[in-house]
Amino acid sequence: MKKKINIKDNYALLLVSLLVIVLAVFTILKPDTLWKVSTWKSMASQFPEYGVMTLGVMLCFIAGCIDVSFVSLGNFASIIASLFMLQAAEGTIPEGQTGLIVILAILIAMVVGGISGYLNGNLISRLGIPPILATLSTQLVFRGLAIALTQGYAVTGIPPIYSEVGHMDIFGFLPVPLLVFIIVLLFVAFLLKYTTFGKKLYMIGSNPKAARFSGINVTKMINTTFVINGMIAAIGALLMVSTMNSAKADYGSSYLMRCILILVLAGVLPDGGMGKIFNVLIAIVTIQIIATSVNMFPELNSYYGSLISAIMLIVMLMITSRLLSTDRKVRRKKKNLPKEAG
Amino acid sequence: MEAKQKLRRFTRRTEFYIFLVLVVMGIVIQSMSGGQLFEVNSIVDIARAMTIMGMFALMNLMVVISGGFDLSFPTLASLAYSAATTICLTQGWAQESAWIAFLLSGAIGLVLGMVNGFIISRFKLNTMIVTLGTQTLFLGISMGLLQLSEITSTLPLGIRYFGEASLFEVYSSTGMRSTMPVAFVFFIVLAVIVWFVLKYTMFGRALYAIGGNEISAERAGFNVKKTKFWLYAIVGLVAGLIGMLRVAMVRQAIPKGLNGWDLEVIPAVILGGASIYGGEGSVFGTIVAVTLITVISNSLLLIGIDSYWQDFFNGLVILAGVTISAVQAKRRSI
Numbered sequence: 001m002k003k004k005i006n007i008k009d010n011y012a013l014l015l016v017s018l019l020v021i022v023l024a025v026f027t028i029l030k031p032d033t034l035w036k037v038s039t040w041k042s043m044a045s046q047f048p049e050y051g052v053m054t055l056g057v058m059l060c061f062i063a064g065c066i067d068v069s070f071v072s073l074g075n076f077a078s079i080i081a082s083l084f085m086l087q088a089a090e091g092t093i094p095e096g097q098t099g100l101i102v103i104l105a106i107l108i109a110m111v112v113g114g115i116s117g118y119l120n121g122n123l124i125s126r127l128g129i130p131p132i133l134a135t136l137s138t139q140l141v142f143r144g145l146a147i148a149l150t151q152g153y154a155v156t157g158i159p160p161i162y163s164e165v166g167h168m169d170i171f172g173f174l175p176v177p178l179l180v181f182i183i184v185l186l187f188v189a190f191l192l193k194y195t196t197f198g199k200k201l202y203m204i205g206s207n208p209k210a211a212r213f214s215g216i217n218v219t220k221m222i223n224t225t226f227v228i229n230g231m232i233a234a235i236g237a238l239l240m241v242s243t244m245n246s247a248k249a250d251y252g253s254s255y256l257m258r259c260i261l262i263l264v265l266a267g268v269l270p271d272g273g274m275g276k277i278f279n280v281l282i283a284i285v286t287i288q289i290i291a292t293s294v295n296m297f298p299e300l301n302s303y304y305g306s307l308i309s310a311i312m313l314i315v316m317l318m319i320t321s322r323l324l325s326t327d328r329k330v331r332r333k334k335k336n337l338p339k340e341a342g
Numbered sequence: 343m344e345a346k347q348k349l350r351r352f353t354r355r356t357e358f359y360i361f362l363v364l365v366v367m368g369i370v371i372q373s374m375s376g377g378q379l380f381e382v383n384s385i386v387d388i389a390r391a392m393t394i395m396g397m398f399a400l401m402n403l404m405v406v407i408s409g410g411f412d413l414s415f416p417t418l419a420s421l422a423y424s425a426a427t428t429i430c431l432t433q434g435w436a437q438e439s440a441w442i443a444f445l446l447s448g449a450i451g452l453v454l455g456m457v458n459g460f461i462i463s464r465f466k467l468n469t470m471i472v473t474l475g476t477q478t479l480f481l482g483i484s485m486g487l488l489q490l491s492e493i494t495s496t497l498p499l500g501i502r503y504f505g506e507a508s509l510f511e512v513y514s515s516t517g518m519r520s521t522m523p524v525a526f527v528f529f530i531v532l533a534v535i536v537w538f539v540l541k542y543t544m545f546g547r548a549l550y551a552i553g554g555n556e557i558s559a560e561r562a563g564f565n566v567k568k569t570k571f572w573l574y575a576i577v578g579l580v581a582g583l584i585g586m587l588r589v590a591m592v593r594q595a596i597p598k599g600l601n602g603w604d605l606e607v608i609p610a611v612i613l614g615g616a617s618i619y620g621g622e623g624s625v626f627g628t629i630v631a632v633t634l635i636t637v638i639s640n641s642l643l644l645i646g647i648d649s650y651w652q653d654f655f656n657g658l659v660i661l662a663g664v665t666i667s668a669v670q671a672k673r674r675s676i
Contacts, residue, residue, distance in 0.1 A: 133668075136605055137664055138661065140653050144656065145654055
């Protein structure tokens with residue numbers, strides 16, 4: 001039996017041990033506050049906002065497209081939905097119809113997100129603009145539209161039922177944002193594991209030319225991916241609206257870097273073709289635990305969280321590049337050896 | 343004959359189209375604003391507004407030519423200038439002249455740039471991801487570890503005087519005063535240096551070669567590792583200096599003052615005809631693109647568009663620009 005160092009199999013192990021280390025460190029430092037139910041509950045309602053968005057962007061990364069427009073796109077969608085709710089609430093509505101309007105608003109947000117995603121996708125697939133440039137410019141366009149619609153102010157006065165639902169616990173323990181996250185997680189996991197769409201996505205990411213020659217409609221695939229990504233980004237932004245009880249063009253501006261950080265940490269590189277949803281889940285939880293734990297120290301501000309995650313990212317990159325390069329060397333050596341029979 | 347060929351080659355380049363767009367936009371804005379755009383003071387205002395962005399764009403041009411991306415320069419520069427200003431303030435330095443502040447800021451920038459360069463050249467990683475990480479790292483250092491605070495009214499006098507120094511003043515027909523800052527000279531000087539380095543030095547050749555094809559560059563005898571390391575180190579050094587220049591111009595040192603600039607400067611570089619895959623790009627194109635963006639964002643008010651629409655129009659212009667260059671590239675490849 002030959003022993004093989006396969007970085008892709010070991011990566012999940014590496015991530016889990018990282019999570020264990022992080023947990024151990026903060027357990028030693030703050031044993032009584034970290035293991036409180038309320039701490040974990042607040043975490044459970046915080047990470048879905050960007051966790052959901054991360055899952056959407058993950059699909060784009062697997063297809064080999066980086067997306068930097070998703071936060072602005074989501075905010076744009078949620079602002080339109082909030083403005084709709086305000087307009088609808090102006091005419092006094094009977095008690096029973098508020099729920100209907102909220103549901104309509106959510107649908108509107110998702111449609112706007114989908115259309116905006118379709119725009120992103122077409123710029124990349126049909127016009128051939130490199131993904132980073134296409135989404136950089138649409139980021140400005142979406143944010144610009146959001147600012148122009150709201151004149152830079154937050155949209156307030158959303159029906160109270162909306163954020164009430166957002167703060168509700170289902171069965172007394174499951175916060176609604178977490179439920180939304182789980183649904184999106186299951187959806188993305190199903191898409192990647194059990195559908196031909198998922199298989200094609202990996203193929204496009206690892207070799208677009210080969211994918212095209214084997215009969216995959218790359219244009220359509222990329223468009224669909226970005227539509228899904230846009231809808232998921234809208235869901236994430238809707239969660240933010242329920243937390244803040246308002247919508248604004250620059251909410252969640254730190255999420256852009258955080259989501260990309262999580263994906264890279266999870267081994268989902270924008271080069272495409274790689275990415276496991278389990279790793280992404282572990283990375284999301286790790287980052288959230290760091291952010292929450294840093295908050296427990298009164299002398300540290302939240303920037304320590306980004307400091308720690310940045311160092312972690314760089315160290316992980318160094319470790320994995322080392323492993324990959326030794327892997328490459330081993331392979332090269334093998335090629336030079338004379339071929340053995342059998 | 344040769345001139346004709348040269349002209350034809352020039353018209354096929356992206357810079358040419360961007361330049362045309364700039365001229366057309368200039369004429370449109372000029373007529374819509376009732377002749378306000380080409381007033382002397384309006385031109386001076388645009389020159390003033392494009393100074394810092396233009397300098398950052400020139401440094402990023404070098405990175406893009408080498409096939410890389412530097413997303414970390416905004417937090418790098420703000421960490422450098424905030425730390426330098428804080429040191430000057432606590433030590434009582436830079437009261438008479440600003441050189442020590444520039445020295446400090448540049449030195450800090452150099453060290454941070456070396457961190458970038460070390461990681462990128464040693465580990466052969468994707469530059470976008472590395473600089474994304476160091477961007478967050480530098481922000482964490484300035485806002486978390488050092489807890490640098492905003493310095494506005496207590497800015498050392500030397501820096502303040504430096505920022506107030508002007509080359510000349512102009513008045514518009516309605517009596518509005520505009521001053522040309524000294525920093526504009528530095529912009530011109532930097533442009534000439536970058537142009538010279540890219541065109542006539544071994545280092546510049548190495549950048550184009552690495553951006554074109556890294557493996558061929560290595561086989562051709564370029565020291566890829568060393569070139570990359572010094573590229574990011576120098577970009578860090580100059581970013582520190584540019585940051586201090588901005589402190590002097592806006593008379594305040596804010597640790598988060600440059601956040602988000604990466605997402606505006608890099609598209610400007612690409613708009614100017616630099617290839618996102620490396621190996622292509624010119625100083626002329628970059629300056630034209632920065633001028634275009636500055637003219638548009640400065641002129642929206644002139645032609646009576648609400649300033650809230652500024653981001654939207656900037657986005658549209660950049661989108662149009664990248665579309666042109668993508669379509670151009672497609673046409674060339676066919």
